[in-house]
Amino acid sequence: MSRIPLDPRTAPPFQAAAKALLGDAQLRKNVRHATDVIQNKRRKLVEEKQDWQLLRESARQIRAHALQHLDVYLDEFERNFTRAGGTVHWARDAAEAQRIVVGLVKESGSSEVIKIKSMTTEEVQLNNALEAAGIHAYETDLAELIIQLGEDQPSHIVVPALHKNRAQIREIFRRTMNLPDLGDKPADLADAARRFLREKFLRVKTAVSGANFLIAETGGICIVESEGNGRMCLTLPDTLISVVGIEKVIPRWQDLEPLIQLLPRSATGERMNPYNSLWSGVHPGDGPRAMHVVLLDNGRTNVLADSEGRETLQCIRCAACQNACPVYRQTGGHAYGSVYAGPIGAILTPQLMHMEHSQTLPYASSLCGACYEVCPVKINIPEVLIHLRNKVVEQNGWYTPESLAMKAVAAAFRSERRFRAAQRLGRIAESPLVKSEKQKFSIVGQKQTGNTGWIGWLPGLLGGWTDTRDLQAMPEETFRDWWEKRGKA
Amino acid sequence: MKVALFITCYNDTLFPSTGKAVVEVLERLGHTVEFPAGQTCCGQMHWNTGYQVEALPLLPRFVAQFEHAEAVVVPSSSCVAMMREHYPMMAERIVAEGGDATLPQRTAVLLPRVWEFSEFLTKKLGLTDIGAYYPHRVTYHASCHGLRSLGLGDGPQKLLKAVRGLELVEISNLEQCCGFGGTFAVKNADVSSAMLSDKTRAVLNTGAEECTACDNSCLMHIQGALHRQRTGVTTRHIAEILAHTEASEAAEEAGETEVNV
Ligand code: SF4
Numbered sequence: 001m002s003r004i005p006l007d008p009r010t011a012p013p014f015q016a017a018a019k020a021l022l023g024d025a026q027l028r029k030n031v032r033h034a035t036d037v038i039q040n041k042r043r044k045l046v047e048e049k050q051d052w053q054l055l056r057e058s059a060r061q062i063r064a065h066a067l068q069h070l071d072v073y074l075d076e077f078e079r080n081f082t083r084a085g086g087t088v089h090w091a092r093d094a095a096e097a098q099r100i101v102v103g104l105v106k107e108s109g110s111s112e113v114i115k116i117k118s119m120t121t122e123e124v125q126l127n128n129a130l131e132a133a134g135i136h137a138y139e140t141d142l143a144e145l146i147i148q149l150g151e152d153q154p155s156h157i158v159v160p161a162l163h164k165n166r167a168q169i170r171e172i173f174r175r176t177m178n179l180p181d182l183g184d185k186p187a188d189l190a191d192a193a194r195r196f197l198r199e200k201f202l203r204v205k206t207a208v209s210g211a212n213f214l215i216a217e218t219g220g221i222c223i224v225e226s227e228g229n230g231r232m233c234l235t236l237p238d239t240l241i242s243v244v245g246i247e248k249v250i251p252r253w254q255d256l257e258p259l260i261q262l263l264p265r266s267a268t269g270e271r272m273n274p275y276n277s278l279w280s281g282v283h284p285g286d287g288p289r290a291m292h293v294v295l296l297d298n299g300r301t302n303v304l305a306d307s308e309g310r311e312t313l314q315c316i317r318c319a320a321c322q323n324a325c326p327v328y329r330q331t332g333g334h335a336y337g338s339v340y341a342g343p344i345g346a347i348l349t350p351q352l353m354h355m356e357h358s359q360t361l362p363y364a365s366s367l368c369g370a371c372y373e374v375c376p377v378k379i380n381i382p383e384v385l386i387h388l389r390n391k392v393v394e395q396n397g398w399y400t401p402e403s404l405a406m407k408a409v410a411a412a413f414r415s416e417r418r419f420r421a422a423q424r425l426g427r428i429a430e431s432p433l434v435k436s437e438k439q440k441f442s443i444v445g446q447k448q449t450g451n452t453g454w455i456g457w458l459p460g461l462l463g464g465w466t467d468t469r470d471l472q473a474m475p476e477e478t479f480r481d482w483w484e485k486r487g488k489a
Numbered sequence: 490m491k492v493a494l495f496i497t498c499y500n501d502t503l504f505p506s507t508g509k510a511v512v513e514v515l516e517r518l519g520h521t522v523e524f525p526a527g528q529t530c531c532g533q534m535h536w537n538t539g540y541q542v543e544a545l546p547l548l549p550r551f552v553a554q555f556e557h558a559e560a561v562v563v564p565s566s567s568c569v570a571m572m573r574e575h576y577p578m579m580a581e582r583i584v585a586e587g588g589d590a591t592l593p594q595r596t597a598v599l600l601p602r603v604w605e606f607s608e609f610l611t612k613k614l615g616l617t618d619i620g621a622y623y624p625h626r627v628t629y630h631a632s633c634h635g636l637r638s639l640g641l642g643d644g645p646q647k648l649l650k651a652v653r654g655l656e657l658v659e660i661s662n663l664e665q666c667c668g669f670g671g672t673f674a675v676k677n678a679d680v681s682s683a684m685l686s687d688k689t690r691a692v693l694n695t696g697a698e699e700c701t702a703c704d705n706s707c708l709m710h711i712q713g714a715l716h717r718q719r720t721g722v723t724t725r726h727i728a729e730i731l732a733h734t735e736a737s738e739a740a741e742e743a744g745e746t747e748v749n750v
Pocket of ligand 1: 266314315316317318319320321322344371374375376377378379
């Protein structure tokens with residue numbers, strides 16, 4: 001059941017992937033429906049919170065503070081977690097994380113693991129590494145299970161199978177669980193998944209998880225979830241291995257309070273997650289006998305070093321930005337070529353990858369600001385996107401066609417004389433493309449007789465515009481020409 | 490009041506009728522309009538596309554042109570957003586690179602006097618009814634920058650509701666981006682077009698004759714599709730609606746005035 005993971009190093013450019021996905025009407029319908037439902041629930045629950053903006057601000061401060069003193073809090077976490085009987089491992093990159101986890105699973109004597117949703121393990125492509133070492137991983141988060149059984153890829157950071165509808169899920173279950181008579185009600189599907197997973201929970205003795213937060217003060221790990229399958233993974237096995245990005249640490253126990261209010265409301269439109277699990281270390285007779293945390297860097301310290309990109313790491317992975325993003329809502333998550341899709345993916349992936357593999361992602365946004373508006377920790381995503389675009393431009397140098405055009409326009413803007421010359425030149429340059437047309441489509445001013453020009457085709461870099469849109473030709477007189485004449489009159 | 494007009498590069502070049510309408514409204518309200526001739530562009534296109542080095546020189550240019558104005562009016566929400574969000578940062582960067590050390594202070598003093606056109610009317614002047622007449626069914630598109638960066642709220646709608654003869658019909662996806670996004674419309678043409686078709690469908694569903702906004706860049710985009718699809722629905726900047734009066738209507742009837750569309 002291995003599958004090709006989403007990998008920014010091999011993914012097609014966003015534009016190309018998006019174009020292909022825009023043709024999938026079913027997928028677009030599913031994504032739109034699911035994000036509409038979540039967004040409506042979210043909106044209601046946010047509206048009922050009078051102190052929402054205050055909550056956001058305190059969460060932002062907590063996260064920003066934690067990042068500013070990340071070394072201190074990670075140390076503190078390690079000390080406290082170790083004291084409670086757990087073991088901390090540090091992984092610089094994906095390969096090291098894979099090595100550590102594979103080693104730990106082997107040490108546990110198991111050739112199977114149960115997993116609870118962890119985008120971090122997707123990021124490091126852990127399942128494939130486990131598979132290669134002869135270890136089979138069972139995803140136990142319902143959405144991840146659907147992805148795994150369907151040999152698909154996650155498309156959303158909270159609801160990885162958001163792009164599938166119920167009928168499609170039923171088909172996957174029927175096929176892979178060998179259930180020809182499976183019904184199509186949500187309860188039927190949940191029941192099938194429960195039976196399928198229950199057997200794994202009782203049999204498999206090693207678990208791999210992610211985490212929502214690490215608490216430095218207590219050496220605690222926090223996972224919030226809706227299904228309870230996570231709690232099964234945390235409590236039933238003998239060995240628990242959590243793979244967590246280093247940015248997930250928060251200083252104090254009490255910092256959880258605003259975060260746990262913001263996260264479920266932003267993510268799924270719930271007041272509270274049905275399951276909020278917190279644990280630290282091992283306790284005789286209760287839960288796993290061995291606990292490991294793998295603290296993953298994989299590019300994060302580089303992000304931290306960049307003062308303008310750093311706030312990206314404040315993210316608590318609620319996906320509110322994804323649901324709100326009009327670009328994501330058109331294409332779904334696979335267009336982003338990474339496990340992190342939507343606005344957060346567009347800023348996180350290029351930074352984790354040092355940009356060279358995801359040059360198109362910073363441009364996968366109209367900068368409409370819907371993501372910033374909903375982000376519970378106030379990450380100014382549009383600002384970070386612009387910052388990354390600047391990096392892309394610097395990286396590509398000045399001799400691309402786009403760059404030369406931009407330079408020429410910028411030069412014109414630096415003097416009134418040159419600007420006016422460019423306006424004239426533009427009118428001359430466009431004139432062969434302009435089709436004159438009686439203003440029969442204008443409702444206002446129907447009495448007028450003048451013709452208006454329209455452009456239906458543009459060459460080169462601008463051609464994308466005229467695939468679906470016309471462009472009105474430049475009027476004969478610019479505003480400044482009119483103004484001057486008026487002054488003289 | 491002496492109002493300096495920053496017309497923006499694309500309004501100057503592509504939508505002069507908007508500028509004329511702004512002048513008309515402001516003068517009708519008794520203000521004196523100035524047009525500093527050395528103005529060009531706010532730098533948004535370059536800045537947002539990643540060409541920050543190219544955008545930087547436009548800031549000292551803007552400050553020099555406008556710092557003596559009592560108020561600066563800009564008929565473009567995205568250009569005002571560009572200024573408020575990025576000019577302070579740009580000024581700091583210019584200083585860091587050894588440029589004019591007075592720039593941050595001068596920028597900070599100037600920016601509070603810069604207003605988006607509808608915002609100037611509603612927030613600065615406290616007006617909603619400015620004596621316009623426009624007997625048409627119109628829908629309003631809230632441009633993202635006006636909505637989120639400037640917080641225009643329902644100011645533009647209030648202005649439109651006070652226009653005699655105008656029937657304002659609400660669009661269903663008011664908060665949704667039309668998909669323009671500057672160079673996004675070209676770089677990601679397919680996604681942009683998909684977003685646009687959602688928007689134009691919503692415009693057509695209102696049954697409006699016309700779609701208006703505080704930003705000609707969104708309108709150029711929406712108009713592009715409405716025209717391609719031969720829908721007969723047009724777009725018009727809010728200033729042009731507010732400039733319209735019974736007198737201009739009568740003049741049009743008589744065929745005296747040429748209307749710029
Ligand atoms: S960037 Fe903000 S909105 Fe998006 S997933 Fe992260 S926390 Fe949520």
